[in-house]
Amino acid sequence: MKSRDRRFGVFVWIGLALAPGPVTAAPTVAEVDDFASFNEAAIEDYLLPRYEALAAAGEGLKGVLRRDCADGRLDDGASGQAYHVMMDAWMAVQHLRFGPSELFLRAERMQFWPDKRGSIGRRLSQLLMAADQSDLEPRRFAQGSVAIQGLPALERLLFDMPGDNENAFACDLAVRIGANLRDISTALLADWRDGPSAYAAVMRDASKGNxxxxxxxxxxxxxxxxxxxxxxxxxxxxxxxxxxxxxxxxxxxxxxxxxxxxxxxxxxxxxxxxxxxxxxxxxxxxxxxxxxxxxxxxxxxxxxxxxxxxxxxxxxxxxxxxxxxxxxxxxxxxxxxxxxxxxxxxxxxxxxxxxxxxxxxxxxxxxx
Structure with missing residues (x-):
C-alpha cells in the first residue's frame, strides 16, 4: 500500500471510531457516590467506635494494673480481666493495618506477634534480671524493643510467670506496659478522630482526591x-x-x-x-x-x-x-x-x- 493510501486508511478508521452512533456502555460497578457513602458509614459505624473502645480499654488497663501493683504483687485477677478487655478491643481492629496504625510501629508495639525468634521471652528475662528502673522510663521504654512493649509481653507476666508474682520489678514492668498500651491506643484514636488532619477526614475527602x-x-x-x-x-x-x-x-x-x-x-x-x-x-x-x-x-x-x-x-x-x-x-x-x-x-x-x-x-x- 502506498504511503498516501495508508494515511487515508488511518483517517477512515479514526473517523469511524469518532462517528456518532449507538454506544454500548461498558459494564459498571458501584458508582462513585456509592463508595463515598460506604466510606462515611465505615468511618462512623465501624472505624471510630472500635478505636474509641480500644482507647477506653487501654485507659482501664492502665488503671487496673496500677491499682493491682500498689502492693508490689502481680496476679491475673482484676489485671487479667482488664487484659482480656484490651485484647478483645485490639482483636476488633487488628486487621486495620493502614493510616495511624502504620505510624511509629504502633501495630507491632501493641502486639509483637508472631514472635518467630523468641524475642519476647529473651528480652523479658533480661529486663527482669537487670531490674533497672531506668529501662522503664516512659520515653526510653516506648523507643526500645517492640517485643516487650505490648500485649504478648503483658500476657506472659500475668499468665505465664507465677514465680514472679511477688517480684516488685515485674509489677513495675507490667504497669509500664499498661501505660504504654494506653498511650498507643489513645494516639490511635486521636489520629483517627481529632483535628483537621485526622485520618477520618482524609478518608472522607477521598472523593475530591488527596x-x-x-x-x-x-x-x-x-x-x-x-x-x-x-x-x-x-x-x-x-x-x-x-x-x-x-x-x-x-x-x-x-x-x-x-x-x-x-x-x-x-x-x-x-x-x-x-x-x-x-x-x-x-x-x-x-x-x-x-x-x-x-x-x-x-x-x-x-x-x-x-x-x-x-x-x-x-x-x-x-x-x-x-x-x-x-x-x-x-x-x-x-x-x-x-x-x-x-x-x-x-x-x-x-x-x-x-x-x-x-x-x-x-x-x-x-x-x-
Missing part, C-alpha cells in the same frame, strides 16, 4: 483489603502455623494468646469484625454494593452463608487451643474450620474482588 487516595473508590479498596487481611490473618497465621498438615504436626504453642487461653476467642472476634465490615456497616456494608452488581445477589448469598457456617462451627469450640486439642477429634474439627475459612477467603479474593472491581493486590500481612 495525597492518600485518588478517589472514594480507592479508600473503599483500602477497607476491602482490610476485610481480606482479617481472613488471611486467621487462615495463614492463626490456624495454618498451628495446625500443620496433619494431626501429629500440630504446634499449639505457636497459637496467638495460648498462655491466656483465648486463641480461638481471638479468631471469633476477628471473624466477627470481618463479617461486620462485609455486611453490617451503614446500609449493608460491602454486601449492599455487591448486590447491585450483575451476579452480585447470588455471590452475596454464598459469602453470607459461608460466614454463618464458620461462625457456627467456631461457637461450638472452647476458646483455648489446649482445650480443643484435648477433645476427641479436636484437631479435625479445627482443620475443617480452617478449610471453611480458606473457601471464604477464596470468595473474597476472587469473585468479590472482581465483581466490585476492587483489586486486592499486596496485603499488609504478606511476607510476615
Amino acid at each position: 495525597a492518600e487516595y485518588l478517589d472514594a473508590k480507592e479508600a473503599s479498596l483500602q477497607l476491602a483489603k482490610s476485610l481480606h487481611s482479617a481472613l488471611l490473618l486467621i487462615v495463614d497465621f492463626k490456624l495454618q502455623r498451628v495446625l500443620g498438615d496433619f494431626e501429629e504436626a500440630v504446634k499449639p504453642k505457636r497459637a496467638e494468646s495460648w498462655r491466656s487461653g483465648r486463641s480461638l476467642r481471638n479468631i471469633r472476634i476477628n471473624l466477627a469484625a470481618a463479617r461486620t465490615l462485609y455486611q453490617d456497616v451503614g446500609q449493608g456494608g460491602f454486601a449492599a454494593l455487591l448486590r447491585r452488581q450483575p451476579g452480585g445477589p447470588t455471590l452475596h448469598v454464598e459469602i453470607a452463608a459461608a460466614f454463618r457456617h464458620v461462625e457456627k462451627r467456631l461457637a461450638s469450640l472452647p476458646p483455648s487451643w489446649i482445650e480443643v486439642l484435648a477433645e476427641p477429634r479436636g484437631w479435625q474439627r479445627v482443620s475443617m474450620i480452617h478449610q471453611d475459612l480458606r473457601d471464604l477467603l477464596a470468595l473474597i479474593s476472587g469473585p468479590f474482588s472482581q465483581t466490585l472491581d476492587l483489586p486486592l493486590g499486596f496485603n499488609s500481612f504478606d511476607g510476615d
Whole structure:
C-alpha cells in the first residue's frame, strides 16, 4: 500500500471510531457516590467506635494494673480481666493495618506477634534480671524493643510467670506496659478522630482526591483489603502455623494468646469484625454494593452463608487451643474450620474482588 493510501486508511478508521452512533456502555460497578457513602458509614459505624473502645480499654488497663501493683504483687485477677478487655478491643481492629496504625510501629508495639525468634521471652528475662528502673522510663521504654512493649509481653507476666508474682520489678514492668498500651491506643484514636488532619477526614475527602487516595473508590479498596487481611490473618497465621498438615504436626504453642487461653476467642472476634465490615456497616456494608452488581445477589448469598457456617462451627469450640486439642477429634474439627475459612477467603479474593472491581493486590500481612 502506498504511503498516501495508508494515511487515508488511518483517517477512515479514526473517523469511524469518532462517528456518532449507538454506544454500548461498558459494564459498571458501584458508582462513585456509592463508595463515598460506604466510606462515611465505615468511618462512623465501624472505624471510630472500635478505636474509641480500644482507647477506653487501654485507659482501664492502665488503671487496673496500677491499682493491682500498689502492693508490689502481680496476679491475673482484676489485671487479667482488664487484659482480656484490651485484647478483645485490639482483636476488633487488628486487621486495620493502614493510616495511624502504620505510624511509629504502633501495630507491632501493641502486639509483637508472631514472635518467630523468641524475642519476647529473651528480652523479658533480661529486663527482669537487670531490674533497672531506668529501662522503664516512659520515653526510653516506648523507643526500645517492640517485643516487650505490648500485649504478648503483658500476657506472659500475668499468665505465664507465677514465680514472679511477688517480684516488685515485674509489677513495675507490667504497669509500664499498661501505660504504654494506653498511650498507643489513645494516639490511635486521636489520629483517627481529632483535628483537621485526622485520618477520618482524609478518608472522607477521598472523593475530591488527596495525597492518600485518588478517589472514594480507592479508600473503599483500602477497607476491602482490610476485610481480606482479617481472613488471611486467621487462615495463614492463626490456624495454618498451628495446625500443620496433619494431626501429629500440630504446634499449639505457636497459637496467638495460648498462655491466656483465648486463641480461638481471638479468631471469633476477628471473624466477627470481618463479617461486620462485609455486611453490617451503614446500609449493608460491602454486601449492599455487591448486590447491585450483575451476579452480585447470588455471590452475596454464598459469602453470607459461608460466614454463618464458620461462625457456627467456631461457637461450638472452647476458646483455648489446649482445650480443643484435648477433645476427641479436636484437631479435625479445627482443620475443617480452617478449610471453611480458606473457601471464604477464596470468595473474597476472587469473585468479590472482581465483581466490585476492587483489586486486592499486596496485603499488609504478606511476607510476615
